[in-house]
Amino acid sequence: MAKYDLRARIVENECLGGKYYRIRAHAPEIASIARPGQFCMIRPEICGDALMRRPFSIAAIREMEVLEFAYTAIGRGTRLLAQQKRDDVLWCLGPLGNTFPMIEGARAICVAGGIGIAPFPFLNYALNKHRVFPVMYYGARTADELVYLEELNQLSEKLILCTDDGTAGFHGFVTQLLERDLENDFQNVVLYACGPHPMLAQVKRIATKLGIAAYLSMEEVMGCGIGICIGCPIPGTTPEGEKVNYLCCKDGPIFPSSYVEL
Ligand SMILES: Cc1cc2nc3c(=O)[nH]c(=O)nc-3n(C[C@H](O)[C@H](O)[C@H](O)COP(=O)(O)OP(=O)(O)OC[C@H]3O[C@@H](n4cnc5c(N)ncnc54)[C@H](O)[C@@H]3O)c2cc1C
Ligand code: FES
Incomplete structure (x- = not known):
């Protein structure tokens, strides 16, 4: 599936109460192909030495072209995100990962x-x-x-x-x-x-x-978000019963519960 690495202009960044925030950014290329369960790796364009992007689930697509993320400001990266203003820019890589399956009739x-x-x-x-x-x-x-x-x-x-x-x-x-x-x-x-x-x-x-x-x-701390750094292992079992380490970013983040150890 196609993915894009682009500069997304922030439309809104609002505190929903306490440590909870919602940020919206204009990224029509990603918004038009994203599916539920997928995530993006994002960081503010101006980020000092907090260079690593962080993974965030896509919370909603607004008007077919705006990506919305919901987040809690708990550490360095997310606190920096909370300081971003309208018209600031995010580097945004996505959409990444697999999706929640739709099960007919369930x-x-x-x-x-x-x-x-x-x-x-x-x-x-x-x-x-x-x-x-x-x-x-x-x-x-x-x-x-x-x-x-x-x-x-x-x-x-x-x-x-x-x-x-x-x-x-x-x-x-x-x-x-x-x-x-x-x-x-x-x-x-x-x-x-x-x-x-x-x-x-x-x-x-x-x-x-x-x-x-x-x-x-599933959540794991992520480096690249695209299966290169091998930094997001999730211990699990294959459908055939073999022990494996899945990669959260590439094989997930959505897993049947029987596949993962918890
Ligand atoms: C696929 C995926 C989707 C995610 N979606 C969301 C989302 O929609 N909204 C949201 O708020 N968060 C989401 N997260 C978690 C989010 O990426 C982390 O909270 C974020 O990276 C923390 O960055 P930080 O620099 O603020 O914190 P850091 O300073 O790096 O760490 C602060 C604290 O957060 C913990 N932490 C760091 N990374 C993660 C992580 N990946 N999962 C759980 N705890 C972590 C650290 O252990 C530490 O205790 C998602 C994670 C994954 C893997
Ligand atoms: S974050 Fe790099 S392999 Fe998953």
Whole structure:
């Protein structure tokens, strides 16, 4: 698949509350071919010595030509990103990686934790285009860290919120509620998940227990994003049962849960 390495002019960079941000940049070449689950390697054009690009899931495509990313400012690269203003420029390489598969006739359930919500506005929009309206389970530490709620409400059959501190929705982990709800009704379900490793491990366990398909968006620290530096290994198993190290950027970031060790 084609990929582009281009200068993308920032249209907007907005704090959504706390450490959560949303940035939009004009990149029609990438926007026109990107698919849900894919990511871009980005860095501000003026970045001092923070030269490494960072991977970010494509959160949405706006008006067919603007890429949107959701991010938390947690370290050097993302704090620098948070300082960028409208009309500043990002170096943007993408679209990279594979995509969430669309499974005809399946009941889609999406599971997000924290900034793992990032790929879901794009995925849910694409599912809607296939006439699939997913049930969305979305967990965060606290109510202030729940973002994209209005859009997710529109794109989902049902949006189910969970918080660790009980300030919104179910009081507890998103996977606790998911497991409870699925216990009696898991026919034809396919799970799509993105979030912290412990959450993905729980999704994998639930999927294995119930014998249902689950696709996980995996994260690994990345150097190149295109399979050259071998810097993003994900230990796993092939469908034939052989142990392997997948490359998160090239073989993923989306993996069937049975392929990866968590
Ligand atoms: C395919 C993919 C998609 C991603 N999509 C998003 C997204 O949409 N939004 C978002 O906010 N983040 C996303 N991430 C994670 C994001 O790339 C990291 O948060 C970012 O690289 C941190 O850069 P930094 O310089 O700010 O932090 P650093 O100063 O490099 O590190 C700060 C802290 O973040 C941790 N960290 C660094 N890289 C990662 C990583 N790749 N995954 C998890 N923790 C990391 C470090 O261990 C450290 O604790 C994605 C990662 C991958 C692999
Ligand atoms: S980041 Fe270089 S091989 Fe994956």
